[in-house]
Amino acid sequence: MAITCSISQSILKSENCGYSLPQIVDVYLIDYNSVTVGKTDQPDGQDEISGVTPATGASFYHIEPVKDSTNFSDTLSSGSSGNKYRTVTVEFSVNQTYNKSMHAFIDGISLGRYFAVVKTAEGNYIGLGRQTGVEASAADLQGGTDNNGITVTLTCNQAESSMNLTDAAVEQLLQNLAD
Secondary structure, X not given: OOOOOOOOOOOOHHHOOOOOOOOEEEEEEEEHHHEEEEEOOOOOOOOOEEEEEEOOOOOEEEEOOOOOOOEEEEEEEEOOXXXXXXXXXXXXXXXXXXXXXXXXXXXXXXXXEEEEEEEEOOOOEEEEOOOOOEEEEEEEEEOOOOOOEEEEEEEEEEOXXXXXXXXXXXXXXXXXXXX
C-alpha cells in the first residue's frame, strides 16, 4: 500500500480552470464476492483501480438513476482511539413500475454486498467499496406524486480512499455487463 502521510503536490486554481460536474450519471454493481479488483501501487500514492475481473458467470449490473437523485461521498472518520478510516456512501433513485422484478431488485439490493462503480458526468469512473464492499443502509419504496420509485443508500467503512478506474479497468467493466 503506497499511502503517504504528507501531501506531495500543490493544487492551484490557475491550473484547474474549467467546468466541473461530478454528478453521478451511471451506477454499476457486482456481487462483492464475484469480482477481483486489482490496483496499482504507485510510490507517490496516486493509485488507481487497474482491473475488475468478474468470476465465471458473474456480471456487472448497470443502473441508470433518476436525474439529480444521486450523490456519493468518501468521508474521513475517526474512531474513539484515534484510528482513521473512510466512510463511503452512494445514494441513488430509480423509478419504474413496481412489479415482481422491482420487488426482487429491492430485496436483492437490500440484502447483498457489492463492489460499486459510479460514472460521473465528467466521464470519470470511481470504484467504491474495493476493500469491504458496500451494503444497503437504506432502501425505500415510495409512492405518490412528489416521491415515487426506489431510493437506495449503500455504504461501507474502508481503510483507503476511493479510486478512479484506469481505462483498461473501465473497458473490462463495460465488456462484462449483464444483458
